[in-house]
Amino acid sequence: MPIRSTNFDVMIQDKDLRIKILNSIRLYRAISRKIFSACAMAEMAGSKIEFGENLKIKSDSEASKIILANAFGKDGKAHLYQCRDMVLKELAPTWNSFVWDSLRNSVSSRWRAPDPEHGVKRGYLVLNGARDIAFFNHIGIGFPAATACPKLSGRDLTLKWDKDIGAVTFTFPRLDGGRYKIWRCLRDGEEGWKLGTMYLSEKEGKLRVTMSYHMPDKKLELDSTKALKIEFTEDPANYITMSSDNDPLRANRISITETTNWLDHLNILREKYESQRSSIGSLHRHWVKPSIQDALKQKLNNVTQTRTNGQQTRNHLWTRNIIDHAIKLNCGLIEIHKLPEKDVFGRSWAWSQFKQFLSYKAEDVGAKVEFVV
Numbered sequence: 001m002p003i004r005s006t007n008f009d010v011m012i013q014d015k016d017l018r019i020k021i022l023n024s025i026r027l028y029r030a031i032s033r034k035i036f037s038a039c040a041m042a043e044m045a046g047s048k049i050e051f052g053e054n055l056k057i058k059s060d061s062e063a064s065k066i067i068l069a070n071a072f073g074k075d076g077k078a079h080l081y082q083c084r085d086m087v088l089k090e091l092a093p094t095w096n097s098f099v100w101d102s103l104r105n106s107v108s109s110r111w112r113a114p115d116p117e118h119g120v121k122r123g124y125l126v127l128n129g130a131r132d133i134a135f136f137n138h139i140g141i142g143f144p145a146a147t148a149c150p151k152l153s154g155r156d157l158t159l160k161w162d163k164d165i166g167a168v169t170f171t172f173p174r175l176d177g178g179r180y181k182i183w184r185c186l187r188d189g190e191e192g193w194k195l196g197t198m199y200l201s202e203k204e205g206k207l208r209v210t211m212s213y214h215m216p217d218k219k220l221e222l223d224s225t226k227a228l229k230i231e232f233t234e235d236p237a238n239y240i241t242m243s244s245d246n247d248p249l250r251a252n253r254i255s256i257t258e259t260t261n262w263l264d265h266l267n268i269l270r271e272k273y274e275s276q277r278s279s280i281g282s283l284h285r286h287w288v289k290p291s292i293q294d295a296l297k298q299k300l301n302n303v304t305q306t307r308t309n310g311q312q313t314r315n316h317l318w319t320r321n322i323i324d325h326a327i328k329l330n331c332g333l334i335e336i337h338k339l340p341e342k343d344v345f346g347r348s349w350a351w352s353q354f355k356q357f358l359s360y361k362a363e364d365v366g367a368k369v370e371f372v373v
Helices: 015-044 062-072 083-091 097-112 122-127 177-188 257-281 290-328 351-365
Strands: 003-009 048-050 056-058 141-144 151-153 156-159 168-171 194-203 206-214 223-232 240-244 247-254 331-337 368-372
Touching: 003 177, 015 048, 015 056, 015 083, 015 097, 015 122, 015 141, 015 194, 015 206, 083 097, 097 122, 097 141, 151 177, 156 194, 177 206, 223 290, 240 290, 247 290, 257 290, 290 331, 290 351, 331 351, 351 368
Parallel strands: 223 331, 331 368
Antiparallel strands: 003 206, 048 056, 141 194, 151 156, 156 168, 194 206, 223 240, 240 247
8 A cells, every 4th residue: 555644734722731742842853863963972982783672872892881981971881872761761751662662763764864965874974074963853753553542533633642741632723625535534544544653743833743644556557568668868958758659759858957957056055065164173163153163064954955855856756757657658567777876967866766756656556667777
């Protein structure tokens, strides 16, 4: 079954309760940063990270134990080496245990996520000074349907994650037709619909719930004998071409010119901010206000986030264009010839993400994808 996600704005009338919820979300983000920093500090000290159920940090030498103890102000045995206990017993003792599972997944996914520009893990780049510590500014508390047991009724959603706050009932404002259908199908348990993980987050003081869910298959009866041929060319204006034997006179094309210009612009911005940060680093620390350094870091983080989001958006648009063309020509087979590996004319690109998006979109409509070398 296809997996989707949809955002819902939610409301709380009680102002004091709303403040508690906002503070809880911000605490979740702050602790995520702390655990991510602990992972970075541990690896720099020569320790090993086990991204298992408890996210353990193992120190194999006395030297690394001393470094960690000095850095975190404790002997470290339970405080750092067993991160689950550190969070649930010291940092947030009122949390339910599933909140730790959500936090652990957030930290480990960002540590091991491939960087869109360099193609290596973000954690590796952090250790080498090429990326800053992940800020977790936009993540939300995860509520898996199986363990968090959210309650859906009417236009209300009840969640419980903190023993002090207790169960909280959120109200949905007026929903548009599409989102109301999703909410109704999940609430009423319609056949083929299944709730996944919810995420409670905030942005600029506004509360939001993101729901992931499974929905019924809606496959089309496409002709499996007809193939849509996808080729990548050396012409930026006609970078991706789509053609079919049953439509030989027409070939749909996707230009890459806008994308390469956009990537070049982001690279110029990154080089500019990196140069400014290097210049500041060479000056005496008392001559530079910390706010200036923080502003440059934030600008660099914004460039990285803009690139990540823009890359994902373009991969979605390109793959959707291909699927729509296959449906239009009734092609049940999509042949991808010589898919690029890592770049777009020398600029790094996540073609593995493109491949993933195309594969699941094709599966949704009942088409098959073949990659031809």
